[in-house]
Amino acid sequence: MPDAVLLLAHGTPDSADEIPEYLKRVTGGRPLPDSVIEEVRHRFTLIGGSPLTPLTMEQGRLLQQEIGVPVYVGMRNWKPYIADVVAQMRADGITRAVVICLAPQNSRTSVGLYRRAVFAAAEGHFALHFVEDWADHPQLIEAFAERLRGTREPWTAELGQAPPVLFTAHSVPCRTVLAPPANDPNGSPQPPDPYPVEAKLTASLVAGRAGVPEPHRYFAFQSQGMSGGPWLGPTVEDTLTALHQQGVRHLVVQPIGFLCDHVEILYDIDIGFRDYAARLGMTIRRPASLNNSRLLTLALADLARS
Numbered sequence: 001m002p003d004a005v006l007l008l009a010h011g012t013p014d015s016a017d018e019i020p021e022y023l024k025r026v027t028g029g030r031p032l033p034d035s036v037i038e039e040v041r042h043r044f045t046l047i048g049g050s051p052l053t054p055l056t057m058e059q060g061r062l063l064q065q066e067i068g069v070p071v072y073v074g075m076r077n078w079k080p081y082i083a084d085v086v087a088q089m090r091a092d093g094i095t096r097a098v099v100i101c102l103a104p105q106n107s108r109t110s111v112g113l114y115r116r117a118v119f120a121a122a123e124g125h126f127a128l129h130f131v132e133d134w135a136d137h138p139q140l141i142e143a144f145a146e147r148l149r150g151t152r153e154p155w156t157a158e159l160g161q162a163p164p165v166l167f168t169a170h171s172v173p174c175r176t177v178l179a180p181p182a183n184d185p186n187g188s189p190q191p192p193d194p195y196p197v198e199a200k201l202t203a204s205l206v207a208g209r210a211g212v213p214e215p216h217r218y219f220a221f222q223s224q225g226m227s228g229g230p231w232l233g234p235t236v237e238d239t240l241t242a243l244h245q246q247g248v249r250h251l252v253v254q255p256i257g258f259l260c261d262h263v264e265i266l267y268d269i270d271i272g273f274r275d276y277a278a279r280l281g282m283t284i285r286r287p288a289s290l291n292n293s294r295l296l297t298l299a300l301a302d303l304a305r306s
Contacts, residue, residue: 002096002129004070004089005304007060008082008114009102011075012050012262016041018078025077036226043267052262053078055291056102059260062297067304070094076114086121098304099130102259104140105169105202106133107195109176131303135198136205139302143295144202144256145209147287152210152252155285163250163285164216166239167203169257170264171221174230196232202256218243222255222273223264236273244280251277251284259296261289 013022019041023032044050056073064071070092074085089097101114115130122128134140148165156162177193200219207217220239224231236253243251253269269286277284290296 001067001069001305002098003094003126004072004092004097005063005067005300006072006074006085006089006097006099006118006128007056007063007102007300008074008076008099008118009052009056010262011078011081012052013044013078014053015049016045019044022078039226040263043263043271046271047263047266050262050266052260055260055262058292059102059296059300062292063300063304066297066301069304072097074118076117082114082117083121086118090122090125094126096127097129099128100134100300100303101131103257104133104137104259105135105195105198105257107172107176108193109172110195133194133198134299134303135202137299137303139295139299141202141205141209143290143293143299144206144254144287146295147290147293148206148210148212148252148254151254151285151287152212155250155252159250162212162216163252164218164243164248165207165210165212165252165254166218166220166236166243166284167206168220168222168236168253168255168269169199169203170255171224171231171233171235173225174232177232199257206254206256223268237276240273240277240280240282240284244282249282251282252287253284254287255289258289260291265289 013019020037023037023040060071060073072085072089074080074082076082099118101111103110111133119128152163152165172195177196203219218239220234220236221232222236224235253273255265255269258265274284
């Protein structure tokens with residue numbers, strides 16, 4: 001076992017007043033229109049604030065309880081910042097740590113940025129083993145499938161037929177996955193961004209584990225940015241419209257890229273997509289997020305040990 005485990009997550013502000021500063025960090029200082037800032041503030045306030053930080057801290061506590069070594073949590077865009085947490089680890093005498101990003105599907109805009117941040121903060125003072133991706137980890141797949149069965153099977157009994165499932169993952173800018181990747185320092189060409197393939201792989205494995213037949217499986221990218229530029233699709237809204245035209249009236253929507261509740265789930269799905277579907281004459285239900293799932297804890301423990 002390592003001396004410690006470091007979990008990395010996106011981070012979220014503690015109050016609506018902190019949203020402008022938070023968004024500045026998310027965009028790397030690039031200014032956003034006031035309308036975008038106010039819309040994010042509105043959504044944050046409507047759900048009573050994001051529970052991402054306390055839920056991630058709880059995931060860390062459960063993991064520490066499971067593996068018996070210290071588990072630290074660092075956020076890229078808000079407190080506790082990765083650099084501050086890494087400094088604390090150095091002060092605590094940590095010499096070897098496993099680093100797990102709580103985004104199972106790898107992308108240069110997510111996992112790649114976390115990796116650069118944590119290695120820059122460590123400055124070579126202790127050994128880090130960074131888990132690049134774990135999109136197909138068996139216990140992660142079973143954790144999502146368990147949640148999906150818990151929603152879909154009772155609804156199937158209620159409807160008399162099984163509703164199809166729309167799996168979602170957070171969209172990323174098209175330039176991320178379409179731009180030719182830079183060569184590594186040795187001049188070797190780098191592979192394309194794996195994110196779209198890994199997101200769909202997770203969805204396919206969860207569907208198979210939960211017994212969702214292929215004709216009843218769909219996939220879309222959600223939460224495209226509001227600041228302009230093309231983002232990866234299809235969007236959930238376009239997919240809902242297409243499914244409605246095909247006669248679908250009941251649909252399970254399961255995000256498979258998020259490991260706990262936050263704005264993209266509690267607002268984008270539970271309010272935004274649900275209202276959009278209702279206007280079409282459709283009903284959607286969402287499985288519970290993993291949050292404190294025992295299977296998620298076991299997946300993280302396995303990554304730490306191996």
